[in-house]
Amino acid sequence: MPGDLRTTWNDMAARFNDWGPPLRPCAEDIRVMQKMAANWHRASRREKTTVFLCGVTPEIVTMRWPFPIELIGMDQAEGMVRAVWPGDLPGVRRGVVGNWLESGLRTGSQDLVIGDGGFAFFPYPDAQRALMAELRRVQPPDGLIIYRHFAQVEKKESPDKVLSAAASGRIGSFHAFKWMLAMSLQVDSARGVRQHDIWTAWVGAGIDPAGLPQPGWSQRAVGTIDLYRDKQARLYFPAVPEFTALLEEHYDGIEVRFPTYEMGERCPIISAWPRA
Numbered sequence: 001m002p003g004d005l006r007t008t009w010n011d012m013a014a015r016f017n018d019w020g021p022p023l024r025p026c027a028e029d030i031r032v033m034q035k036m037a038a039n040w041h042r043a044s045r046r047e048k049t050t051v052f053l054c055g056v057t058p059e060i061v062t063m064r065w066p067f068p069i070e071l072i073g074m075d076q077a078e079g080m081v082r083a084v085w086p087g088d089l090p091g092v093r094r095g096v097v098g099n100w101l102e103s104g105l106r107t108g109s110q111d112l113v114i115g116d117g118g119f120a121f122f123p124y125p126d127a128q129r130a131l132m133a134e135l136r137r138v139q140p141p142d143g144l145i146i147y148r149h150f151a152q153v154e155k156k157e158s159p160d161k162v163l164s165a166a167a168s169g170r171i172g173s174f175h176a177f178k179w180m181l182a183m184s185l186q187v188d189s190a191r192g193v194r195q196h197d198i199w200t201a202w203v204g205a206g207i208d209p210a211g212l213p214q215p216g217w218s219q220r221a222v223g224t225i226d227l228y229r230d231k232q233a234r235l236y237f238p239a240v241p242e243f244t245a246l247l248e249e250h251y252d253g254i255e256v257r258f259p260t261y262e263m264g265e266r267c268p269i270i271s272a273w274p275r276a
């Protein structure tokens, strides 16, 4: 992870509660993840399932797991592990600082790999492909991956369209807006979008959040975009077919579920089995 991105996440850790869905998973996402995991587990019949969580997403760590687990949550930003990880439980879960690409986990050791939105930090396609290969390496052939992806829509919107929808109160959540704006600024998945450019587009539009009718634009939510100021790190949002094409290099049985909430068409939850 480039230094800029680690700084962003260390900054975010201290203000984590200012972020909300859809950038964090909501109850609907968790229900879908639980169901995917439970369906897989019925056939796999393990007594204890090893789980590798990419990140420390508390909603995933503390969800009602439909089977006994031994979970490792890994995040490169120390601040996230210190401030956001819900705490170790011996024999059940452990939070560690580390890089997913050099996790040190044994080959085939993690039955279930799960994550919420981590691929967007990896350049598409090569670095996303490398992460996919590494996640596949740590899984046994009868494992499962569950991942909520942030996907560009197939017919990209223009930044003007997103900004005018926001200015007229048609985007309920500031976090959804921030991601829609970011995606609209992405020329293509390989170039991604620079964080600073998201901030510039927002400031340049001169929208006064205090004058908007929708309640999801609190000062604290709107303030989260300031963390992108002067950050050169880029975000990458491949569309679903682009992302699943990479996944298919290592996984079979791909299932894609689109949630029903605002922007759900850009937040598919994807599950797949490691190819033997």
Ligand SMILES: C[S@@+](CC[C@H](N)C(=O)[O-])C[C@H]1O[C@@H](n2cnc3c(N)ncnc32)[C@H](O)[C@@H]1O
Binding pocket: 001, 006, 009, 023, 024, 025, 054, 055, 056, 057, 058, 074, 075, 076, 077, 080, 098, 099, 100, 101, 115, 116, 117, 118, 121
């Ligand atoms: C899992 S993602 C998505 C966040 C998610 N939507 C949430 O709030 O629950 C965010 C985390 O990924 C971490 N991260 C990004 N690249 C990483 C890498 N190569 N290794 C470990 N952690 C990484 C960041 O530090 C950040 O804390």
